[in-house]
Amino acid sequence: MTTDPAATLGFDQLVPPVLVNRRSAREVFVTDHARAGAEGFAIAVRVAHDHPLWSDQRPHRHDPAVVIEAFRQAFVVVRHEYLGVPRGTPTAVQQLKLAVQELHAFRADGTTPLRGVIKVRVTRTGDTLDIAGDFFVGPVVAMTLSFGSILFPRDSYREIRDYQRSRRAADPGGAPKAQPIEPELVGRYDRGNVVIGPAVRRNRFPLVVDRSHPSFFDRDYDHVPASLLIEAMRQSALRSAADSGLRTGEAALTRAELEFGIFVETDVPATCSVSATGQQGTVTASVGIDQAGVRVASGILELTEVKP
Structure with a gap:
């Protein structure tokens, strides 16, 4: 056997x-x-x-x-x-x-x-x-x-990154200036784990990139890691889903279909847009991250309200 x-x-x-x-x-x-x-x-x-x-x-x-x-x-x-x-x-x-x-x-x-x-x-x-x-x-x-x-290949990667950075001007003040929203709005307790700021337009949220975060930046990155992008999409979806009656503190990520394009710079402002629809405790959100006029990541998330 x-x-x-x-x-x-x-x-x-x-x-x-x-x-x-x-x-x-x-x-x-x-x-x-x-x-x-x-x-x-x-x-x-x-x-x-x-x-x-x-x-x-x-x-x-x-x-x-x-x-x-x-x-x-x-x-x-x-x-x-x-x-x-x-x-x-x-x-x-x-x-x-x-x-x-x-x-x-x-x-x-x-x-x-x-x-x-x-x-x-x-x-x-x-x-x-x-x-x-x-x-x-x-x-x-x-x-x-x-x-x-x-x-x-390492040489190709450096060439790609140099080219991509040349197409997007860095923020002369450093990282984006957005401050995180209140943690309870996205189902968190610790403000340090919030990666979006207040909406700049309806259902469009700036990314908060903290390079000192011990999980998202546990090693050196020359770009925003996918883990932070996914969390920004989820938090943006949660914030918007509240308008559909979803209780953000009780919502779990239950489905995702995401695509990632070019790398996202850490020192260039980026925003996440979201369109959420739902009923009976489940919300489906279409999300997209944009930086310097380019859609750099997009997809679909499903959030489901979970009873204790």
Whole structure:
């Protein structure tokens, strides 16, 4: 009888931060990993119940959005440990899809970490890598996810970034001046985790980019990381969804289909526009991030009100 490699994975010891492109052990979620067949991989993850970013919400559930970061870390492990991609190779996510299959799998008691296994398959075609799989909590498929990404030769990456920056003038005063809105308006407690400011026009919110944030900028970036862009989209959707009657403190991200274009500069103002519609506790939001007149990211988010 063949043993499922996932059944032997451990959750007790986090991998070294360098293995998942992090600096702080606090930001590491991967605990173990194994190959599962010719193209399959299993990665165990653990997220602390008191993580300063991902636990900054209502205490009765874990945040499904944290699985995006866990999935990214799983992707880093797979490409470097199993596929031979050299460390330091620049990579960018171009598409992301997720769908929560079972919200009850994210229920929390306020003291127990979120533990699960990510089972994925990776397809490589030239410089593109596609990864798709499931996040299991015990035997339950809690979420399905997929990333489409591209690898850049280092010289090409620098040329691309220099060209992109030449097309967008930096703000002479530094980072955008927007101040974060009140945390409760986007389902947060800590103002430091708010990444949008007051609307500059109806349903259009400026991004707040704090390069000292310990999670979003755990390592040096020459651009705004996708994790912050996704959170800006979610917070913008939450803020707008309140007009549809959604209680922002009780809303979970349950579906996303996002596309990312060119890199987003940290020192050039950017805004997120949103159009939200919904009924019976579910809101679907069309979102787009613009910088210097260019649409740099866009997609669809679904937010679902969760009862305690």
